[in-house]
Every structure is written in structure tokens, then in C-alpha cells.
Amino acid sequence: MSTSELTTPGLGAGLRDVLRSRFLLKLLVAKELKVRYRGSVLGILWSYVKPGVQFLVFWFALGVFLGMNRNTENYAIYLFSGIVLINFFNEALGNASRSVVGNGGLIKKIYLPRELFPVASVWVSAVHFLPQLLVLLVACLFAGWTPGFFQIFAAVAGFTIVALLATGLGLFFGAANVYFRDSENFVDMLLMIATWASPVLYTWTMVRDGLATAFSAGAASVLLVIYQANPLTIAVELFHFAFWLPTTSEITDPLIAAPPNLLDMWLPIGLGTALLVTIFGQWTFRRLEGRFAQEL
Amino acid sequence: MTTAIEVRGISKQFVLRHTRSIKEAFVWLVKGRKGDLSKKFHALDDVSLDVRQGESVALLGLNGSGKSTLLKHISGVMLPDDGTVRTRGRVAGLIEVGAGFHPDLSGRDNVYLNGAILGMTEQQIDDLFESIVDFSEIGQFIDTEVKFYSSGMYLRLAFSVAVHTNPEVFLVDEILAVGDEPFQRKCIAKIMELAAAGKTLVVVSHDLDLVAQVCERGVILAHGKIIFDGPVHDAVAHLRGGSI
Ligand SMILES: Nc1ncnc2c1ncn2[C@@H]1O[C@H](COP(=O)(O)OP(=O)(O)OP(=O)(O)O)[C@@H](O)[C@H]1O
């Protein structure tokens, strides 16, 4: 009757299976979004309203009242372009870390590529990222932003770095969370650090100057390289380059504006690191997934 | 005859106490890994089983004898510690109906989601949607969130999706308990129709009359070992005789 071969069930092909199950991925993402906005009148519009209001608050409170604009031109845009990216990272990694345990009921009963769950979490977060990006774009246009090829390239690269990083770490912590529920608390802590460990609220020159006064010249330069090699730092700087820099004038110090070698050196380093993290995450996930059904 | 399911000497050990905190594991490591972190027992112990294509097998045994665990190995949800499992063609496990159902989604959304989870394509679900709803007799409730369904309605829709996935190998675990009498009869008729169409069936049930009706071969598990394998009527007699 059937001509197919005998195969061993339960051995998937990892992320490649996710590519094959695009329809299921789409449904899982749609499910998340539907469940999240169930029973609310504005529905997905909320994800436009919230960042919009957030930006206005930044603009007034930080830029106008606290006078942050004196140090950093268009501080609200500087801040917001970093924050949308970090928001995306936080939401993606936080949800991906919980996704495997959260879908335990399913994983215990039916075999399907389990990588789908962390990937779907990252995807859902990307859907929430879009409205924030739109708010940012509108603000940028008001501030006189005109996009060029390099700006769009940098934005896409920054987003890709964060998406890969969140997928890789999400696979790792999502799998680890099955064995040790402590993982999700660890991730929460990590996310809190992530906001401060990248130049979202401040400029990278403050880190350089701070390190130079606190440490000897040699140590300071090593620490600065470590700081700059953080893929999140690179991604945030790429977003600054793409969205904030074109809105500034000549009064902004070109060094603050963009760290040297951002596009030709740090960008490939960031992408490479993020890719390695994804491969590492996938590798650990596959080693651990064999026992998911019995541990959940 | 070709083999549909080939189980070769599989064993599975489970721990009796699960460690879930880093602290306990750390203490255990620091103390030089003395003792076992957790006690283990065999849920499956050197089980071998061959099922031919088109055969319908009843998997019987007392509670906790390892029936569900064996089905999970055949569907690939669990991997054995030792031994191998191989299957031919698409396997659909009704390990628990409606496992992929989300209470906050409508019946319609759940049909698509569950169908995709069980391996159907978008096109297949589109084509079979009418038929799925008809079989379930859910009718106008299809756009209601399934959390408002009665447990029988829930089962009907889930069972209906599962039988429409059209797999080559069908694993059924204790699923007919909730439906009302007419629907149970309809399900049994459907299962027998699948068997007649040459599908391979492995049915777990404590309803001995039912399995005797549906299956031809009976396999009895006790404490993770196969203790009987033969015609289903002999297996039922064996169990009823209480000789295990
Ligand atoms: N994930 C798990 N971790 C630890 N022990 C488990 C796990 N899953 C099953 N067991 C144990 O394995 C044994 C066999 O369980 P199984 O569910 O296969 O029994 P069963 O034959 O299906 O019983 P029933 O007739 O009650 O459905 C039981 O003792 C159960 O406690």
C-alpha cells in the first residue's frame, strides 16, 4: 500500500523543520496574537497607542523638562530608537524562554518540531515591534529624517542581530527551563542588565570616559572593546545610526554620533556573534529535547 | 506483508522524584555525586513488538503498566533509553484528543490549529473543513470559543479533526470515554472503517468489549513487559481471568 521507508519517529531536523512547518508557525503566531488581544475593543491598535504615548512622555519629560536635549540632540529620538530594539529583545527572549514549558501540554502528547515554540515567540514579538518602529519613523520624519541606503541597511542589520540573538538564547533558555525552572528568573535578571549594558539611555562616549577615569588605560581599553563587542550594543548603535543620526546637526560630536568602524567592523562582528549564538542555542536545544516529554 | 511499526527491545526508565532546582543538583555535585540524584524504575522493559500494515492491535493492561508510554514512543514524543522504534508512513497519535486545543479560540480556529499540529496542510484543512464539522455535529457552535463547549462537544470536534488527518498509522489512547452513546457508536464505526481501509491501528482502552469488537490482535503489558500477544479474544479472556 505505502511505499515509504521505515523511519525513526521523534528525530527532527531542528530549525529546518520550522521552515517546513511554516503554516503551523503562522497559526501559532496568530493564536498568540488573538489570545493576547481577546476581549479588548482596540485590539492590536493598543500596540500603536502604547509606544506612541511612551514617545510623547519621553519627548516632554526627558527632552523638555529634564533638558536632556542639551547633552544629546533630539534625545527623545535617541532614546526611543534604542528602546524599541531592547523592547523587542526583552519580549522575544522572555517569552521564548517560557514557551517550551508553557506549551508542555502539547509537547507531552504530540510530536511536532519543538523549535516552533521559541521561534513563534520571537515572531510574535516582531509583530509587536512593527508598531513601535512606525511610531519611531513618524517621529523621525517630523525631526527631518530622510533615509538613505546605509540607514536602511543598518536598521535591517540591527534588527537581524537582535532577532538571531533572541532566537538562539530563547532556544537555550527555553530548553534549560524544562529542567530547571530557575532559568526563567535568570533570564529576567539578564534582561534587566541588557537595558543598561547597551547604550540605550546614555551614549557610548560616557562609557569610554567613565572607564578611562575608573581604570588604567590598558584595562579601560579592553573593557571598552568588551562593551562594544556586545551584539546588543552593536545593534543599538546601528539603530542610532539609522534613525537618530540623520536627524542631528553639526553641533553633535561625530564621535558620539556613531562609534568608529560601526559598519565595516562592528556590524559583521555583531552578526557573526548572533549567528554563533543561534547555532549554539539550536545545538543545546536538540541535545535536551529528547527528554522534554518526560520532564514536563 | 510490510511492517508498519517495528519496536525492537526498547527500555525506558523514569525517575521517581524529579529534581527541579539548581540548589539540589549543586549540593549533589559538591558532595561528589554520591548516590543517585533520583531513584529510577523501568516503565518499559525490553519491549519488542511488530505490527503489520493494516493490522489493528489492542494494547491492554492495568493502570500504570506502560501502555501510554509505549504509544508515546511509537509517535516519537518520547525517545527510548535503549532499543529502536521505526514506523512507516505518517503516524497520528490520539494520545489525548484535543491536546492542541486552545480554550480561548473558536472551534473554527482550533480545527485549523489542531489540524496543522497533526500534520495537515492548509489546503487539506480547507478541503476537509465541511466534513470535519459535519462529522462532529457541532453545527452552529463552530464559531464559539471552545471553553464554552461541553466536554462531549470538545471531544467530538477533536476526534473529528483527528480522524480526518488520514494517517497511515493511528494510535488511539482512551479517548472514547466522554462521548454520548450515539457518538461513541459513530466513532467506533469510523475506527472500524479506517481498519477496513487498511490503516494500521493501535488502540489502548480499558473497555474490553469495545476493543474485542475493533481489534483482531491483543497485546497485554504488565509492569513494562509484554506478557501476552495473541488473538484479542484470548487476551481479553486472559485479563478477565485475572491471571496477571
Ligand atoms: N514523565 C514521567 N515521569 C515519571 N514517571 C512517569 C512518566 N510518565 C509515566 N510515568 C510512569 O510510568 C508508568 C507507566 O505509565 P503509563 O502512563 O504508560 O501507564 P498506562 O499503562 O497508560 O496506565 P493507564 O491505564 O492508567 O493509562 C506509571 O507508573 C507512571 O507513573
Ligand SMILES: [Mg+2]
Ligand atoms: Mg494511559
